[in-house]
Amino acid sequence: MEASSSGRSAGRFQPGPALPPASNILPGTGGKPAVVASDEESVGKITYYTNNHLGKGADGIVFRGYFHCDDANKRPAAVKRIELAKQSNADREVALLLQLDDNPHVVRYFCTEKDGQFLYIAIELCAVSLDKCFTKENPFDLRGLNPVMLLQQTMMGLEHLHSHNIVHRDVKPHNILLKDHSDSVTVKISDFGMSKQLADSRQSYSMRSGALGTMGWNAPEVLDESRKVNPTSAVDIFSAGCVFYYVLTGGKHPFGEPYRQTANIMDGKYNLNGLQKDKHEDIVATDLIEQMLNMEPQGRPSAESVLKHPFFWSLEKQLMFFQDVSDRIVNEKLDGPIIQQLESGGQEVVRNNWIKHITAVLRKDLEIRKGAYEEGSVKSLLRAIRNKKHHYHDSPKEVQETLGSIPDDFVSYFTSRFPHLLLHTFLAVRSFAEELTLQHYYLM
Incomplete structure (x- = not known):
């Protein structure tokens, strides 16, 4: 889910500044009451704007909007609109968000509303998705959040998912969001439309669920129909390895151009030449990324192990x-x-x-x-x-x-x-x- 996500600090499990009271005064109007926009729609506690698309999630379109906490307060929100026919998917996504709500690196869930055609899920609004950070036209100010810190927070969110036996199954820059706190930026993992919670004592999930993730970011075992072993949370580690290289090289992909990525992933042909072979930081990064991109799932490190790697050492x-x-x-x-x-x-x-x-x-x-x-x-x-x-x-x-x-x-x-x-x-x-x-x- 793009560009969506609450005010929490960048530290682990630390509360951020309180959100200010909501107002019906729009910025730059000189204190005049806000005029209702022609594209404004309201359902229960949710207001959204049909002409203000933030992106497309796994199961629906995402709009900019608000969550009305009470009669006097509202919070900026990303509103995901889902067809009623996909209600079971939406219910599963909400259930996962509620489980993960105590981590600062997972988007925060606000509420769900319903009308005759759609379900509406409101989550906290973020400034931008990671894939928008490397555009030359409008680069995003990371407020001192360096690449290592950004990737560390990403893995902290992913580790939290895996500790709850949840596999995201669609880790990519579009689903890694940046929450702007004016003086700092926090990373948030979003869009759990394809996520899967593993049953107790199970380490893998059946491919019959049909969730393949996104081409170019998914693991080889998901693409290879001949494999007899079911995928595990290691699919997220592979995808995260691609994201690591993407961030460290300013937008490059380890498996090449989009039209070649799927074939190269299947063949295990990655290229990390964007990292320097004689630079300390890049040597350490290369070792970690190569482990994460291992063709064999059992050869990849766990999220917890990734966070212990010297790449993240001060x-x-x-x-x-x-x-x-x-x-x-x-x-x-x-x-x-x-x-x-x-x-x-x-x-x-x-x-x-x-x-x-x-x-x-x-x-x-x-x-x-x-x-x-x-x-x-x-x-x-x-x-x-x-x-x-x-x-x-x-x-x-x-x-x-x-x-x-x-x-x-x-x-x-x-x-x-x-x-x-x-x-x-x-x-x-x-x-x-x-x-x-x-x-x-x-x-x-």
């Missing part, structure tokens, strides 16, 4: 991870399993000699302890990061200036020079995730 958490791994391996033997995994493929990580790739000021500072650091070792590079963090305030002023402030500049100093370091280390020590020191970084 710079502070990245630094804590480098420090904790270094502390964990400080006394390990060189032929021990964790060191073997860490140093396997390490030459690419340290770029053969990491000491050559740091600034002269830091190199000179580290040379005070001759023999303490090995130039071709990942373990040694992590040790240098750990030591400089611990002794940052004791370091000469020029060293502090070259490393910058902790944690942001400090972490970026190293990851910009060694862009594979975080992902490599994360994957290398994953076998030891059950250890107390590392549990915080992995989904257990």
Whole structure:
């Protein structure tokens, strides 16, 4: 459902500012009572405008309108008009919205009304759908909501669905909405017309329901009629993987142009060239998106696991991870399993000699302890990061200036020079995730 969605803050489960009292005074009228528009229609507590289309949902047309909370107050709403013949679908959608109403990243349901021809579902109104954010003509101001935060909120909404055994089945930019709070923006998942709630103890749903999602955004198992295994919530993860690439590249699709997307999805032919192969952030993003686009549903991460991926780690958490791994391996033997995994493929990580790739000021500072650091070792590079963090305030002023402030500049100093370091280390020590020191970084 496009461009629809209540005032809640961007934080998890935190209430937003109260909605202002409604008024019948239109903006810019100098305080005069509003004139009823010629296209205005009212049904019970819902008013909508037939000439003001917001888009088309899975089961009906969406109009701009209002939800009348009481005689004196009304809230802007997106009003979905559905034919009575599809009432069972509408009832299911409302039931799902009511279940999901306690999450700030799912559109909020207001009410349902009915006349002789249609059902009307009113939900909170949002400013724009994600697919409208990358138009050059009228770009949307995200109010500081960067791509990582946007995708994190999207996954928080999706995780909430999956925790209720609800599969959305139509995740795409059109159904990811942005709620404008004037000083911030919140992501909302919308349009549950194709959604399916799995029965207790079931992990999959039957394809007999006929819901295929949207071509170009649906998972290969939905398209392949020869598959004997029923789809699961992993279909949403695949679609979200496409959305991740779309957001990070400013509107590109991992499976190419629209006329080729379905065939490429069936063949597993994606292209992530819009992400740079030598940039730390893009390397981490590529790893996550490739997991999400796995042709085999069981190979994709859960929504919860996606949210634990280093792609979403703050710079502070990245630094804590480098420090904790270094502390964990400080006394390990060189032929021990964790060191073997860490140093396997390490030459690419340290770029053969990491000491050559740091600034002269830091190199000179580290040379005070001759023999303490090995130039071709990942373990040694992590040790240098750990030591400089611990002794940052004791370091000469020029060293502090070259490393910058902790944690942001400090972490970026190293990851910009060694862009594979975080992902490599994360994957290398994953076998030891059950250890107390590392549990915080992995989904257990």
